[in-house]
Amino acid sequence: MRIGITESSYNVYPIEGRYERMLADGYTCIDYGMSNTESVPYTLNDAEFDAYFAGERMRAEKAGITIWQVHGPWRWPPQDGTEEDRAERMEKMKRSIRGTALLGCKNWIVHPIMPYGINELGTDDAQKTWDLNVTFMRELLSYAKAHDVIICFENMPMPNFSLGSVEAIMRFVREMNDDSFRVCLDTGHVNVFPGQSLYDAVHMIGDKLQTLHVHDNGGTSDEHRLPWFGTADWAGFGRALREIGFSGVFSFETGPSRALPLELYGDMLRFMIKSAHAIMGEEV
Numbered sequence: 278m279r280i281g282i283t284e285s286s287y288n289v290y291p292i293e294g295r296y297e298r299m300l301a302d303g304y305t306c307i308d309y310g311m312s313n314t315e316s317v318p319y320t321l322n323d324a325e326f327d328a329y330f331a332g333e334r335m336r337a338e339k340a341g342i343t344i345w346q347v348h349g350p351w352r353w354p355p356q357d358g359t360e361e362d363r364a365e366r367m368e369k370m371k372r373s374i375r376g377t378a379l380l381g382c383k384n385w386i387v388h389p390i391m392p393y394g395i396n397e398l399g400t401d402d403a404q405k406t407w408d409l410n411v412t413f414m415r416e417l418l419s420y421a422k423a424h425d426v427i428i429c430f431e432n433m434p435m436p437n438f439s440l441g442s443v444e445a446i447m448r449f450v451r452e453m454n455d456d457s458f459r460v461c462l463d464t465g466h467v468n469v470f471p472g473q474s475l476y477d478a479v480h481m482i483g484d485k486l487q488t489l490h491v492h493d494n495g496g497t498s499d500e501h502r503l504p505w506f507g508t509a510d511w512a513g514f515g516r517a518l519r520e521i522g523f524s525g526v527f528s529f530e531t532g533p534s535r536a537l538p539l540e541l542y543g544d545m546l547r548f549m550i551k552s553a554h555a556i557m558g559e560e561v
Contacts, residue, residue: 281306286532296340303550306345314369330379346384347377355391378424386461389440396437403439429461434499443478459487476513490530501531515556
């Protein structure tokens with residue numbers, strides 16, 4: 278099984294040799310972060326943008342690391358309520374998709390847009406949220422397919438948001454009806470929904486499961502703890518992945534506490550490798 282991690286979990290180390298360190302620890306893939314649109318690479322002009330990603334791709338390939346997935350733009354609180362807001366998001370998201378292609382990566386992860394906030398479930402605004410997301414995501418999908426990139430639509434940790442649950446995400450994926458529009462399952466986001474199990478979520482998604490964000494929490498908020506440091510059912514999760522024949526990357530969206538001394542931080546990164554194998558029922 279291939280194991281991945283958010284590349285930011287290694288930014289406590291110097292950039293030179295960082296990917297080599299990942300590989301030595303047992304990680305073969307990364308989740309590359311492009312969430313913050315107020316920073317590099319979004320602030321670069323087109324030529325600088327291209328050069329930046331050529332350099333990132335070269336460093337990863339030289340080290341033997343696969344850039345398996347990219348996390349697209351995200352900001353909190355949401356700012357999707359006006360046409361101007363959505364146009365700005367669209368421009369940044371398309372730039373992120375282009376960056377994904379420049380990295381040689383096929384999987385681009387995106388959250389739903391939230392034009393009416395996160396508490397519109399059961400109101401008239403829920404249908405408007407749906408309709409605006411369909412229009413928005415169809416335009417993005419056309420752009421992504423032109424760049425040979427798959428959109429991975431992510432479930433959210435908001436029980437009162439109409440596109441938060443795995444059930445809602447799957448209805449949306451069926452509406453899009455395109456094999457280049459698939460699912461990123463976020464385990465921590467599932468765990469904040471009362472009565473929703475990771476086992477059921479994996480089976481609900483089935484062969485539409487393209488990417489993972491693996492982390493834990495206490496069941497009430499999105500805390501990004503390490504597995505087994507919260508309340509998620511990891512035995513059920515691993516069993517479900519095996520049952521559906523998941524062949525993608527077991528990708529952590531969490532990391533050790535930055536408060537740890539550096540030598541213990543490294544030990545925890547390697548412990549996470551062991552935990553992934555244990556979850557999947559493999560020899561540790």
